[in-house]
Amino acid sequence: ILNVEQSPQSLHVQEGDSTNFTCSFPSSNFYALHWYRWETAKSPEALFVMTLNGDEKKKGRISATLNTKEGYSYLYIKGSQPEDSATYLCAFDTGGFKTIFGAGTRLFVKA
Amino acid sequence: SAVISQKPSRDICQRGTSLTIQCQVDSQVTMMFWYRQQPGQSLTLIATANQGSEATYESGFVIDKFPISRPNLTFSTLTVSNMSPEDSSIYLCSVDPIDSGANVLTFGAGSRLTVL
Numbered sequence: 001i002l003n004v005e006q007s008p009q010s011l012h013v014q015e016g017d018s019t020n021f022t023c024s025f026p027s028s029n030f031y032a033l034h035w036y037r038w039e040t041a042k043s044p045e046a047l048f049v050m051t052l053n054g055d056e057k058k059k060g061r062i063s064a065t066l067n068t069k070e071g072y073s074y075l076y077i078k079g080s081q082p083e084d085s086a087t088y089l090c091a092f093d094t095g096g097f098k099t100i101f102g103a104g105t106r107l108f109v110k111a
Numbered sequence: 112s113a114v115i116s117q118k119p120s121r122d123i124c125q126r127g128t129s130l131t132i133q134c135q136v137d138s139q140v141t142m143m144f145w146y147r148q149q150p151g152q153s154l155t156l157i158a159t160a161n162q163g164s165e166a167t168y169e170s171g172f173v174i175d176k177f178p179i180s181r182p183n184l185t186f187s188t189l190t191v192s193n194m195s196p197e198d199s200s201i202y203l204c205s206v207d208p209i210d211s212g213a214n215v216l217t218f219g220a221g222s223r224l225t226v227l
Contacts, residue, residue, distance in 0.1 A: 101154035
């Protein structure tokens with residue numbers, strides 16, 4: 001059984017704080033690692049897809065790194081804003097149209 | 112990217128009843144995916160729906176409990192049958208709109224079901 005673990009489960013930060021979360025995944029059968037952002041009552045939205053060991057992706061204040069050899073990815077948010085409050089999901093992709101999601105990290109940013 | 116309309120957005124259902132969730136995509140897609148997120152759990156794939164063939168169910172999910180229709184390339188339904196409180200979840204449909212092979216999914220906004 002393939003397991004994807006995310007930590008922490010939830011996180012409360014103040015506006016302006018920088019923060020990061022972890023996604024751990026199997027180091028075998030790797031095809032891609034996805035990060036999604038899911039705001040309450042909205043659709044999950046793709047942030048990054050990462051395929052190569054050592055990949056770093058950035059979108060505004062959000063960035064992510066990937067280590068496929070040891071099976072982890074970090075998501076960083078610099079200078080958190082209240083609108084960053086959401087659940088951040090990572091998903092391990094073995095190819096073949098099957099994506100295995102973690103339970104998510106729920107971020108609360110207080111103004 | 113594709114836009115997905117999913118309904119209902121939420122519902123409160125009685126034990127033993129069934130509810131059908133509809134998913135409409137604004138472009139033609141080969142595969143549509145149905146996911147469930149139970150409280151505190153991961154998004155879990157229920158089944159993959161292809162037009163013109165029976166859906167492919169993941170381990171732990173069966174057609175009698177979660178019948179799926181896929182009448183054309185833009186529409187699908189998932190029925191949650193004979194509901195129990197354990198079926199209280201968020202159900203999401205999703206697609207890979209560009210069939211890129213990169214499996215970057217576009218999701219509907221979800222259907223939050225509460226079963227009493």
